Amino acid sequence: MSATSTATLGAAREAYEPVIGLEVHAQLKTLSKIFCGCSTRFGAIANTQVCPLCLGLPGVLPTLNARAVEFATMVGLAVGATIAERSVFARKNYFYPDLPKGYQISQYDRPLCLGGSLAIRSGDQWKTVRLVRIHLEEDAGKSIHPEGREGVDTTRVDLNRAGVPLIEIVSEPDLRSGEEATDYMARLRQLLVYLDVCDGNMEEGSLRCDANVSVRKKGAAELGTKTEIKNLNSFRFVDRAIAFEIDRQVALLESGGRVVQETLLWSSERGVAEAMRSKEEAHDYRYFPEPDLLPLDLTPAWIESVRARIPELPHQLRERLVREHKIPEYDAEVLTETRSLATYYEEAAAKSGQPKLASNWVMTEVNAVRNKNGLAIEAFPIRADRLGEMVRMIADGTISGKIAKQVFELMLSDPAAPGELIRRHGLLPIDDEAALRALAKEVIAANPGPAADFRAGKEKTFAFLVGQAMKQSKGRAHPEKLQSALRTELAEKG
Ligand SMILES: [Zn+2]
Numbered sequence: 001m002s003a004t005s006t007a008t009l010g011a012a013r014e015a016y017e018p019v020i021g022l023e024v025h026a027q028l029k030t031l032s033k034i035f036c037g038c039s040t041r042f043g044a045i046a047n048t049q050v051c052p053l054c055l056g057l058p059g060v061l062p063t064l065n066a067r068a069v070e071f072a073t074m075v076g077l078a079v080g081a082t083i084a085e086r087s088v089f090a091r092k093n094y095f096y097p098d099l100p101k102g103y104q105i106s107q108y109d110r111p112l113c114l115g116g117s118l119a120i121r122s123g124d125q126w127k128t129v130r131l132v133r134i135h136l137e138e139d140a141g142k143s144i145h146p147e148g149r150e151g152v153d154t155t156r157v158d159l160n161r162a163g164v165p166l167i168e169i170v171s172e173p174d175l176r177s178g179e180e181a182t183d184y185m186a187r188l189r190q191l192l193v194y195l196d197v198c199d200g201n202m203e204e205g206s207l208r209c210d211a212n213v214s215v216r217k218k219g220a221a222e223l224g225t226k227t228e229i230k231n232l233n234s235f236r237f238v239d240r241a242i243a244f245e246i247d248r249q250v251a252l253l254e255s256g257g258r259v260v261q262e263t264l265l266w267s268s269e270r271g272v273a274e275a276m277r278s279k280e281e282a283h284d285y286r287y288f289p290e291p292d293l294l295p296l297d298l299t300p301a302w303i304e305s306v307r308a309r310i311p312e313l314p315h316q317l318r319e320r321l322v323r324e325h326k327i328p329e330y331d332a333e334v335l336t337e338t339r340s341l342a343t344y345y346e347e348a349a350a351k352s353g354q355p356k357l358a359s360n361w362v363m364t365e366v367n368a369v370r371n372k373n374g375l376a377i378e379a380f381p382i383r384a385d386r387l388g389e390m391v392r393m394i395a396d397g398t399i400s401g402k403i404a405k406q407v408f409e410l411m412l413s414d415p416a417a418p419g420e421l422i423r424r425h426g427l428l429p430i431d432d433e434a435a436l437r438a439l440a441k442e443v444i445a446a447n448p449g450p451a452a453d454f455r456a457g458k459e460k461t462f463a464f465l466v467g468q469a470m471k472q473s474k475g476r477a478h479p480e481k482l483q484s485a486l487r488t489e490l491a492e493k494g
Pocket residue numbers: 033036037038049050051052053054055163
């Protein structure tokens with residue numbers, strides 16, 4: 001595309017509103033598959049976690065995994081969905097090499113959960129994305145294609161994944177950009193991980209999504225023709241594929257063409273979404289109720305017992321941190337990235353007695369080291385109580401923020417208490433009055449101009465003199481005592 005046509009598209013793009021809905025597949029963290037006892041462990045040798053049932057051999061009967069139902073119900077309750085007291089499994093018939101039965105057991109017209117919503121960020125606003133439904137289903141196997149694999153010359157099928165329990169979470173078309181879709185995915189992932197029902201590992205395929213994308217002229221009530229982009233398995237792909245498809249549809253409509261309803265596959269190598277199959281050849285799944293499974297009946301008491309086991313959710317935790325620790329909403333957002341990071345913060349805040357200062361240290365210094373080394377907070381070398389102890393020493397004036405950074409560096413590789421490290425490395429603060437007065441004298445002598453200005457009433461130069469003295473002491477001077485020593489010295493020779 002030439003520079004001119006890109007600019008024209010940019011202008012035309014402004015006249016359109018993208019409409020996006022996501023279908024997210026999340027693998028439930030059960031030990032065994034949804035209808036048999038085979039293991040769900042990821043990474044096993046191909047076709048070692050299979051049995052006659054998940055291979056679809058004749059004469060087998062599925063048995064529903066109760067834990068999968070419990071996990072799916074938990075997700076439904078957490079998003080405020082209505083849990084159906086009766087839901088029905090259905091056969092979704094299609095032919096594919098990774099589906100030996102010739103059908104997938106899913107739920108069709110009577111899903112487990114209906115409705116609900118998820119709050120996402122849109123710019124600096126919160127926005128509610130409505131959900132259509134959440135249903136239970138089994139995963140298919142995996143085709144392993146020869147491209148890029150040494151010693152493999154044909155496509156092979158691994159059925160370890162066949163029968164792994166999934167939930168499909170279908171949103172209303174409430175999303176308006178790739179960024180909103182990415183935030184939705186990220187918040188859904190966070191919720192599932194908080195609930196401990198999905199490991200959220202996108203690289204291993206535990207969470208993936210299909211995006212339905214259409215565009216319409218701004219202000220139009222009718223929806224445009226949509227396309228579906230299949231199997232997006234990273235946040236970056238969600239963002240890029242949707243942005244690509246919006247631009248493609250706008251360019252097509254602007255050049256007088258029309259969007260054809262079709263299924264697209266995102267190629268991350270080439271950065272394009274390409275047609276997989278068009279609507280004309282699309283499958284008729286011939287859904288019908290699964291004859292080998294009874295309807296799934298749940299009692300209200302059982303549903304309530306699941307509700308009682310729901311832990312504190314991300315938005316509840318955020319609100320509580322703001323309320324109890326008086327920290328800004330932004331801090332709470334960063335600190336609740338994972339449940340364990342929030343726990344770490346709360347321990348450090350309690351130990352320090354300084355919730356905001358503790359928050360600053362976790363968000364900046366702790367997170368910087370973690371990001372640089374790819375460390376989960378569980379593996380971070382400074383435990384929360386030690387960090388809290390150091391923050392307390394800053395707050396009570398024992399050490400300056402500058403010395404604290406040196407102490408923090410030492411703590412990363414030395415498990416000793418911060419007080420001990422301060423002593424051992426000669427970082428003890430200078431708080432002796434005589435020493436501070438001598439330091440003040442020196443700084444005044446070295447900066448006669450600013451000293452004279454201060455004496456003439458220019459209060460502003462005081463901060464400069466404090467800075468010089470701090471620098472001279474290599475950050476060790478006790479801040480308040482230094483200030484009072486400086487004032488005394490400045491007053492004396494005024
Ligand atoms: Zn099996």
